[in-house]
Amino acid sequence: MYQDTKNFEISDAVRKFLQKLHMHHINGDWTSGASDETIAVFDPATGLKISEVISGTSEDVDRAVKAARQAFESGPWAQMNGYERGRLIQKLSDRLAECAEEFAELEALDAGKPIVYARAADIPTTVRVYSYHAGAASKISGETLTPTMPGDFHAYTLREPVGVVGVITPWNFPLLLTAMKLAPLLACGCTAVIKPSEVTPLSMLRLMDLIQEVGFPPGVVNVVTGYGDPVGSRIAAHEGIDKVSFTGSGATGRKVLAAAGGNLKRVTLELGGKSPMIVFPDADIDKAIPGLASAILFHQGQVCTAGSRLFVPKSLHDRVVEGIADMAKNISLGHSLDSKTNMGPMASQNQLDRVQRYLEQGKNEGADCVIGGTRPEGNGYFLTPTILTNTRPEMSVVKEEIFGPVLCVQSYSDDDRNDAIRLANDTVFGLAASVWTKDLSTAHKAAKKLRAGNVWINTHNIFDPALPFGGFKQSGWGREQGSEVIRSYTEVKTVCAAL
Incomplete structure (x- = not known):
């Protein structure tokens, strides 16, 4: 009933990709880690090893956060307006659509996802998520307010990016759930340090090739592969990270929340369900x-x-x-x-x-x-x-x-x-x-x-992507997708001038 991968046709591009030792992507470059240790990646349909990635350390996270902070505060990304960011995100969406079959094969091999569903659901939905938020990037704005106090005032709000975002994603929908976080945070002007699941890291690493190819400036998106401890825990606690967005179990979500309290970083949690x-x-x-x-x-x-x-x-x-x-x-x-x-x-x-x-x-x-x-x-x-x-x-x-x-x-x-x-x-x-x-x-x-x-x-x-997603009770905090998600990755600044 079950056959090894070699009995199925996969593209040359995927075959070559699997044969590489996958490194971190920090500040626009593929880079080795502070440790020589690696993590094997398995095809769950056979139990056989299909690839391997570097096992990240706290030092690797520190380097990624430094790059993300620099990209956020200075350089090309910091100078781009919403329209310009949106064009880059749309280019990524278009390029992903062109590589759809390659990503479907990776999701099937890495996550055990039937390729018919990866082709019909995961990849097309991911493409739509990036395209939707590409359009949203140029439409993020504040509002004009009317103060109640006596006098002549002009008051308004600005909606500004929250800053460097730590993204921690699960293994069940690696490409799509990353997009649900990455697309809106990019639209808002944030930068990211991403930890994909050590079980299913491959599609995110391949996506970094496209992110670099379409022209995102160095440091805007960084990926550190590795285990929850030390990589995930360091991201959650890092004082250089302004917000963490986590999807996973309630038990791990509580640990993320506790660690985030150190610098009172903003937190979005998408947790379990029944x-x-x-x-x-x-x-x-x-x-x-x-x-x-x-x-x-x-x-x-x-x-x-x-x-x-x-x-x-x-x-x-x-x-x-x-x-x-x-x-x-x-x-x-x-x-x-x-x-x-x-x-x-x-x-x-x-x-x-x-x-x-x-x-x-x-x-x-x-x-x-x-x-x-x-x-x-x-x-x-x-x-x-x-x-x-x-x-x-x-x-x-x-x-x-x-x-x-x-x-x-x-x-x-x-x-x-x-x-x-x-x-x-x-x-x-x-x-x-x-x-x-x-x-x-x-x-x-x-x-x-x-x-x-x-x-x-x-x-x-x-x-x-147009529908807000999130839970009540112990299923999490905050919402992803739709117009609600923009609030997750922005801060509101009130400006009031006496005229």
């Missing part, structure tokens, strides 16, 4: 079932907004569960480079082990496994799609983020829709939710009551 999906009794079940299945199985459930908790009325429970199970049975599990694959491996051995531990806990606590939960024969970090029924709110599989293809199903009384809302909100998370119904009133009333930063109606996992 997103509910509520099927109301009047839902179009034939249309809902494929959407519900996709919500949990897309990218092997390694999505912060994955629909991992399903609430269905008792009258529809068996029909919905059977429908999702049938789709899970027919899923094509295989190597991410195979165009027939629509579900790849978990991103790493650690992640596979984590999901399997949760499944054991769930079974021990009384959950019934309808389908899946097993490792198929062969190499790679694969796990079959899993549906758990007879789950209860107090179970670890229901309370905690698993980050795998595991759906937890609970039922509610058909005539008590408020109970479904209550169950959905019974979580420390609040990143996303979806409701499935034919009734507009039901849909919008439910959307209003759900404590989540993103609510979808009759769909799930819809992302767009």
Whole structure:
């Protein structure tokens, strides 16, 4: 069932790229690190090493921050207006579109992402993110104010870049989640020090080639590869960094927040989720079932907004569960480079082990496994799609983020829709939710009551650069994308003149 990379065609450009020892990119140049240690990068579909990167140190971060600070305060970038920055960002978007297949192959190999989805979703969405914020760069402005005090005054605000931004990204959507931070911070005039995940660093390193190629000045974007400690922790605590934007687990997010307190740097946190999906009794079940299945199985459930908790009325429970199970049975599990694959491996051995531990806990606590939960024969970090029924709110599989293809199903009384809302909100998370119904009133009333930063109606996992993204409660601080993100990377200055 599973084949080595050599059995699939990849472009010469990607093959040559993989063969390099990948260095840091600081102040416009590829540079070795303070340490000779390296980190192996694996293809999760085979478990085989495909490349390696330098393991960064605190000294490497210091050099990158110095370069970013210099670029922010002086030189070409500091002198550019929004229109000029936007043109550079658009050039990057266009160049990325031209290299789309190359990046799709890298994401498939590095993150275990089925290449059909990388081609259809990850890369096109990333291109749109850069293009959207290229347009926003020339439209960042303050406002004119009217003071209430007696006298003749002219008052207005300026919206200025926050400064040097530390960017720490996760392994599940390496290229896209980096773009969601990098594109708006560049539009605002900030500079960046980026730490990609040590599990999936390759697409960000390849993107640096394009950033340099299209003409971004040295020091505007810097990349230091390495582990969370020391690289991520140094970025979070560094007094030369004005803001840190982090996407990852709640546990690491708390560490970032604590470290950022040293110089009271601004912080954006996009953390975990345990997103509910509520099927109301009047839902179009034939249309809902494929959407519900996709919500949990897309990218092997390694999505912060994955629909991992399903609430269905008792009258529809068996029909919905059977429908999702049938789709899970027919899923094509295989190597991410195979165009027939629509579900790849978990991103790493650690992640596979984590999901399997949760499944054991769930079974021990009384959950019934309808389908899946097993490792198929062969190499790679694969796990079959899993549906758990007879789950209860107090179970670890229901309370905690698993980050795998595991759906937890609970039922509610058909005539008590408020109970479904209550169950959905019974979580420390609040990143996303979806409701499935034919009734507009039901849909919008439910959307209003759900404590989540993103609510979808009759769909799930819809992302767009125009739509603000972020969570309530322990799912994070701040918003990314849309007009809201500009506030994250700017400071407001009030100017008042006596006339």
